[in-house]
Amino acid sequence: MGYIMLGAPGAGKGTQAMALSKEFHIPHISTGDIFRMHIQQQTDLGKKAKEYMDQGLLVPDELVVDLIKDRLAQEDCKEGFILDGFPRTIVQAEALDEVLQELNIPLKTVINVEVPDEKIITRMAGRRVCNHCGGTYHMKYNPPKKEGICDQCQSSLIQRKDDQEETVQKRLQVYHDQTKPLIQYYKDKKILLTVDGTKSVETVTKNMIEALGESA
């Protein structure tokens, strides 16, 4: 079964996708994390993606769609997957429908994590991430056990370059213009589940898993 996490930048998609991945034992696939890995390894794709990401813009559809096609065809996705940050445009959503049809994997639920814009800015300012394993923390709301150190792999935590306020504002605008229409797209397909993302991390996880159980 396939799941998608939808929501504004900083709504908590990555945080909740990780929790769901542990609960359902299916891979968490974040296009943002894949691009950041390519940037770190200085691949051609990484160099191209960086130009867009640093400005808070979306990477062109064709680059993302090819990457997701390859990833979903891998063995570990056969039993299911959680997509985080993909699709982000109607073009990407239509391409995903085709890929899943070819692979014969049904899309079960699209989880829309709802958080108002004004809360997003505070969240982004306090976010710290692990460049090594992708762990995500918040200095106030979800702190690591030891300051500046990842709980999972003990690497140092960093602040993402695109978490500066000006870039966050741009990412929010891009979300409203290009990604928000996907809410209606999946509503029409009757597979949209909206969760209130303003509650604590643990409460959002609990509510989401309960709601997914009810819709099973």
Ligand code: AP5
């Ligand atoms: P990506 O990495 O996907 O960034 P994003 O969608 O902007 O989402 P974020 O990772 O910023 O936030 P999130 O919702 O995962 O929140 P998180 O759990 O971290 O993409 C980055 C860039 O890559 C894009 O701008 C684009 O350029 C490119 N890209 C990626 N995919 C693409 C695609 N498909 N097409 C084109 N371009 C693409 O939480 C945020 C913070 O809040 C953390 O500090 C966390 O600890 C905290 N937090 C989480 N939940 C809570 C809670 N309930 N209460 C309090 N704090 C919380």
